Amino acid sequence: MNHEERNRLLTGMVTCRRDIHAHPEPGWMEYRTASLVAARLSALGYEVATGEQAIRSEARMGVPDAATLRFHEEKALREGVDPFWLERMKGGHTAVVGVLRGLKPGPVIALRFDMDCVEIGESDAPDHLPCQLGFSSNRSGLMHACGHDGHVAIGLGVAEMIAGRRSELAGEVRLLFQPAEEGCRGAKAMVEVGWLDGADYFLCGHIGLKSRILGEIVASVDGFLSTTKIDAMFRGKEAHAGNSPELGSNALLAACTAALHLHGISRHSEGATRVNVGMLEGGSGRNVIPGEARMKLELRGETEALNEYMARETSRILASAASMYGVSCEWETVGRGISAEGDRSLIPMIEQECAGMDTVVSFVPSIPFGASEDATFMLRKVQEQGGRGVYMLFGSPLAAGHHQSSFDFDERVLGIAAELIVRLVFACRNGAAVSDPAMHTNSKE
Numbered sequence: 157m158n159h160e161e162r163n164r165l166l167t168g169m170v171t172c173r174r175d176i177h178a179h180p181e182p183g184w185m186e187y188r189t190a191s192l193v194a195a196r197l198s199a200l201g202y203e204v205a206t207g208e209q210a211i212r213s214e215a216r217m218g219v220p221d222a223a224t225l226r227f228h229e230e231k232a233l234r235e236g237v238d239p240f241w242l243e244r245m246k247g248g249h250t251a252v253v254g255v256l257r258g259l260k261p262g263p264v265i266a267l268r269f270d271m272d273c274v275e276i277g278e279s280d281a282p283d284h285l286p287c288q289l290g291f292s293s294n295r296s297g298l299m300h301a302c303g304h305d306g307h308v309a310i311g312l313g314v315a316e317m318i319a320g321r322r323s324e325l326a327g328e329v330r331l332l333f334q335p336a337e338e339g340c341r342g343a344k345a346m347v348e349v350g351w352l353d354g355a356d357y358f359l360c361g362h363i364g365l366k367s368r369i370l371g372e373i374v375a376s377v378d379g380f381l382s383t384t385k386i387d388a389m390f391r392g393k394e395a396h397a398g399n400s401p402e403l404g405s406n407a408l409l410a411a412c413t414a415a416l417h418l419h420g421i422s423r424h425s426e427g428a429t430r431v432n433v434g435m436l437e438g439g440s441g442r443n444v445i446p447g448e449a450r451m452k453l454e455l456r457g458e459t460e461a462l463n464e465y466m467a468r469e470t471s472r473i474l475a476s477a478a479s480m481y482g483v484s485c486e487w488e489t490v491g492r493g494i495s496a497e498g499d500r501s502l503i504p505m506i507e508q509e510c511a512g513m514d515t516v517v518s519f520v521p522s523i524p525f526g527a528s529e530d531a532t533f534m535l536r537k538v539q540e541q542g543g544r545g546v547y548m549l550f551g552s553p554l555a556a557g558h559h560q561s562s563f564d565f566d567e568r569v570l571g572i573a574a575e576l577i578v579r580l581v582f583a584c585r586n587g588a589a590v591s592d593p594a595m596h597t598n599s600k601e
């Protein structure tokens with residue numbers, strides 16, 4: 157790619173990123189973002205699937221209630237979102253898939269980009285770049301504080317570059333724009349529609365995280381933790397705290413007891429585990445025995461088995477704490493991620509493509525992650541059918557860490573990530589990834 161072409165694409169991606177940054181949307185309500193994506197992919201000549209063609213409704217986790225969804229749908233309409241696309245996405249079906257087929261047979265390559273924002277308000281500090289340049293979030297309490305605005309921009313940049321080289325394309329490229337990554341809620345439901353079926357390669361990545369140098373590429377993140385996100389509700393009985401406390405059953409104390417014991421679940425000899433009660437609220441007033449308490453917690457484990465161990469212990473503790481105080485407790489799983497490892501056999505191909513880019517200044521073959529991502533459902537699905545995949549990191553300095561109100565990244569990372577992904581798509585097509593034919597039995601080339 158020549159210098160001029162590179163600059164033109166980067167300018168387009170930066171404009172797109174800033175527009176999406178100014179209009180952050182939380183999981184399952186990415187109506188504006190997803191409509192923009194669908195319209196753009198369609199204009200570029202991709203076959204576009206959205207709504208229930210892109211995501212299995214019943215497999216979605218942590219979907220907001222109907223009234224909240226409707227509120228965001230109406231808001232999107234007022235903001236001028238194309239009703240053609242919005243109509244197809246109603247009810248929280250905000251996934252978009254764009255498919256481009258080459259003229260010759262070749263591998264099926266799936267790429268994934270997540271679209272949702274974080275539920276945190278954006279800093280209004282004068283030195284926060286999005287404020288300075290006038291593209292900070294226009295929605296209070298919501299912000300693209302993880303970089304998914306950048307991921308959407310990268311995805312559309314990749315879509316444009318691949319479409320521009322369609323005559324060279326063999327096989328099939330599927331661009332998966334996923335809703336609700338935060339809380340690990342969306343990926344599994346896209347896998348269940350079949351968008352990873354028959355995929356030979358899966359490429360995915362994230363801006364920043366553990367890679368904080370512009371121009372650094374981490375080829376494969378390893379050691380994703382399996383995770384379960386749970387919402388629990390304790391219900392007891394309210395009573396006058398002065399004249400009849402004995403008539404109440406204290407839901408708040410049951411929840412507090414559960415929180416302490418959850419953090420006391422024994423560590424496991426077979427590997428790392430985590431637990432975090434991240435939110436606990438209950439009661440209605442100083443002189444009322446609390447009749448209700450709500451808790452949001454998450455569990456993690458190095459393996460599926462370890463995460464299941466944490467889930468079993470959690471069930472026991474929630475039920476026991478409720479029973480101790482004579483209250484009820486109901487809980488539901490609102491997010492899930494599984495453990496996964498990238499395919500090391502793809503690392504040499506990524507290194508080779510990085511070597512051809514003067515914008516890449518540092519190459520890291522792999523690093524352990526120690527966190528969770530639901531792209532692992534997609535990676536695992538591709539691997540189970542004999543394909544290969546990686547989760548990369550696109551390095552960038554960050555103004556503040558992820559999920560913080562002053563989060564921001566260096567926009568030049570958009571161009572680097574998009575160029576690398578496009579190079580990899582064509583390298584896979586050319587069979588450069590087949591370093592050991594025995595390891596790649598699923599090739600359709």
Ligand SMILES: [Zn+2]
Pocket residue numbers: 274301302338558559
């Ligand atoms: Zn995040």
Ligand SMILES: [Zn+2]
Pocket residue numbers: 302303304337362
């Ligand atoms: Zn993220």
